Amino acid sequence: MSQTRPIPHDVTAHVAGHQQPGFIGRYIFSTDHKVIGIQYLFSAVLFLLVGGGLALLVRLQVGYPDESIGILTRLIPGLARHIPPEWGGRMSPEFYTMLFTMHATVMIFLVIIPWLTGAFGNFLIPLMIGAKDMAFPILNMLSYWFMWPAFGLLMASFFVDGGASGVGWTAYPTLSSADLADGSFASPAARHAGLGQTLWLLAVFFSGVSSMMGSVNYITTVLHLRAPGMTLLRMPLTVWSLFITAILQAVALPSLTVAAIMQLTDKVFGTVFFLPPGGAQFGAWSTGAGGGQPLLWQHLFWFYSHPAVYIMLLPAMGMVSDILAVFSRKPLFGYRPMVYSMSAIGGLGFIVWGHHMFQSGMDPRIGAGFIIATILIALPSAVKTFNWLATLWGANIQFTTPMLNAMGFISMFVIGGLSGIFMAVAPVDVNVHDTYFIVAHIHYVLFLSTLFGLFAATQFWFPKMFGRCMSEPLGKLHFALTFILANCTFYPMHILGIGGHPRRYFDPTLYEFLQPFQPLNRFMTVSAILLGLAQLIFLANFFFSLFFGKKASANPWDSNTLEWQAPSPPPHGNFETTPVVVRGPYEYGGEGATDHLPQTATA
Template sequence: MSAEKHSEHHESGGEHLPAEATGFFRKYILTYDHKVIGKQYLFTAFFFLLVGGGLAMLIRWQMAYPNQPVPVIGELMKGRFVFTPDGSIAPEGFIQLTTMHGTLMIFFVIIPILVGAFGNFLIPLHVGARDVAFPFLNALSYWLYLPAALIIFASFFVPQGPAAAGWTSYSPLSNLSGATPGSGWGQTLWLMAIFLLGFSSILGGLNFLVTIVKLRAPGLTWGRLPLVTWSQTVTAVFQLLATPVLASATCLLLADKLIGSTFFLPAHVHLADTDMSPTGGGAVLLWQHIFWFYSHPAVYILVLPGMGIASDLISTFARKPIFGYRAMVWSMVGIMGLGFIVWGHHMFVSGMNPVMGMTFMTATMLIALPSGVKVFNWLGTLWGANIRFAPPMLHALSFVSMFIIGGLSGLFMAATPVDIHIHDTYYIVAHFHYVVFGGTLFAIFGGLIFWFPKMFGRMMNEFWSKVHWAITFVAFNCVFFPMHILGEGGHMRRIATPTEYEWLQPLQPINVFISHSAFVLGAAQLIFLANFFYSMFWGKKAEGNPWQSNTLEWTQPSPIPYYNYDKIPVVHHGPYEYSLEHANGRGDWLPQNEPVAGNGSSGHGSK
């Protein structure tokens, strides 16, 4: 369906819509339906969530019991993949594990779920459209993500295994094939996959942005957009501006690796006694600048949609309008603006000019400001609320409390002198897991349980959702909070055996505690997956609006029909009109498409 056709339908009120395809292949595989494409992203990402999580379990085994054979898996995989012939994890295998864990989780799990799955599924629904602006591009963006995912997965099976230079792939370690096992084929495939994924991201961002700008339903002004969609708007801008930079960086590094250019190699880099770059001319720090110019904004791509989801869930289950809607929007825009000028805080001790360190520190500290405004506004929303503790709300509240910890721990490493001590230690690992797991993943769980009825027409089991939440919340904190203590103690990241160093000896019991908690945390996720897939087929049938939520998708039956809206809805007010005294005969909610009786068409938030 082309864009022109779409707007035609838009005006004609849906009389001449083509029929839904009925064959399995057309319906679920090669489809242009944004809802199905969203699910395609979701299921692909689920697979990589399992793979990435499995790698994390192996990492934790090695940290608790260095060089001891891994039970069961080690026995099965002796001498293969990252394992030594006695079934323990080899040192080069360990850095491959950390590299691939980071790469898979960031690029192939979190971003595809947040942007690919939630963005695809929710944006057309929230703006009251029948599909995204460019359905073909939308499908294309998934069909670029899938080969990228297959390429990165294939890199596990090439000689010397997958990339091992960290998810940041710093040159020269990633650049010179001989620098470490995995910097040959593994790293090349890594770069190709990220390059393809970049295109997927750019197409997706473009598509979402056009959809939100052009396809909003009548009456749906910018001030009436749900915050999820606002967060996707900001994220789309991020993707459009930052991802091309990553694509060019991977291109240059590929050229260095494959055709002998030296963009990221200075003269006379020696491996053993061989001069690897007699001519040189490149700069090692250049890669770090370009990589972080994308990857720092990517951190916000990882968390902004999570913030949006949390805002929607909190308002819905607090039964109260979001506190300071405009501030919520502007703080996201602020995070985006500042997000582009803080990348240097990853490079305080890299040899970058220390004067620039001051600049990046100040910018980084200031980014706490819009983040803080968001936290305060969530707290303001909860104050005076009437909170329903449904599973999505438990996850949303966890998001807020964990994001606070993740945000606050960021201040330590933003302070340049303190960063000297904690840079490249477990403090950093603790910090970003609080943001990406404690923040984003909780928002993802909450969002999936919340919109599950709209996706599959059934409810997820409430009891098991709560069990999963409780175990995850406890185990998560047991895993990642003690990592701050490891970091303060000077425990470096990415070291294969923590017991090599005397000053790390007293910290080893903490490592053991973390690992055991991590195994519990990993196992708990199986509860979620089991609940998810069981409920998909055998869950309780969902009504149209089980949570009494206001946004447009809840005015439709569950699951959402093929064309979303038979008749394009007309929007009369903002999405968070909860607990408004009105004469419409509803308790404490008011759908966006319903005018308030006797009050004209304008509720609050009409501007």
């Protein structure tokens, strides 16, 4: 496994600078992994704005269910049909369900996954293993352009009859699917699961195909195109994490893609994969008899979507590990335990999906098995945390923006990881399931962990991508505000969930036992708006630095890994000569002539 393989030049020869593609070939339908990575980055940052805006509308409704938000219709004209004046300037409950459904969908499928595996997976894997490009450059280009139908379909779904999908990102049948037996999109069964939901399923399908093409590419590239001397156990953890993530995606994604197709045929052709024998009755309207079970969808969906949580976390863990070592000026503590624990998370990640279904109709005996597996998956995460802290121990810490964000990742991952243990205790999980406790947990993992990892990685590799540095003072201001405000926005959700506050409620003040929590809901809404504003600092920093940032040298952070041996930005074909790797990636500190030894340095 760990033997050295030379780069097969016949595979990558055509991108090695022999031909000069035109503008379209270079910047639009490019097969260069770096351009594709940057395309993914821009798309993800763009959709972060969309997803964030949707979240703020959700918060506005939960915090202030009685106030008029009619003023928004003057700012965003398209909102007028969802916030009609005859409703006293409030949004309709159906619109509210669309908001949180699309917020989750956009953030997961169009922001987090494309940003992590699309942008950084593409940009970093060939550079960090010393390859000239991906193994399959054309497949790589297709993988990016298959995202655009997903982008387009999801955005278009807001404008179709009935609006976007409003059945939650989990899309449980029969709410999502029991609407087309009478051949129309306007059946009374689910007014907001009509054409919008059909487009949603198509978008998930395209996004799945795109990710699958990426995964095949990453796995092949890592296995076959490593530079001489780059053994598997000399790969930086960033590459390890992206490699394990690609395997997870390749194995788990078909489950979701197939399930999406099954639900699509249920909706469009009247198949009955998820419709029970007795059918579903909605008042006087009935679907007719089926032959399936919604439970089947839950199993297929979570067989992908639980590993997806690790798909959305592992690459951030890998990148944070690399950034920590660079700015600690100290070797990463426990490289092998780190690799083993990531592999363990990858393996166990496949047998814990049942913990999303403790309260569903699943046989409780199977539940007991899922309890054990779910508990065990906490262990590798704990091991990783201890190794990160040991890396920082006795270090000469440089407080750069990437470092602060990486430390923010650790601080917040501890909360997100520890709150996950409650979910592995089935009786407790049943109680907090579908309450704000879960919303808090997933945001501590996906926002406060992964997004801090992404902010760290973006600022860290920005010089390599664009040849310019992002502003440090602006970056630090963005970090300080985001760190405090994200905690203000999401931490109180734990308390809300402990109090039994169900998620996805249009107006919680209807319930006597929830009324004491309403000031807390308002507190979180105000924090969320400020948090949203703070992200504008990041955007300003990002776009301003593209043109006016300080010019970057090839290796501005004194880092060891291979990408810093190439010029900033690297040319077509990446390296002037194929690098030869002689050591691991984390030789920092120590007694030598310099405080770091690049992977190619022979002395």
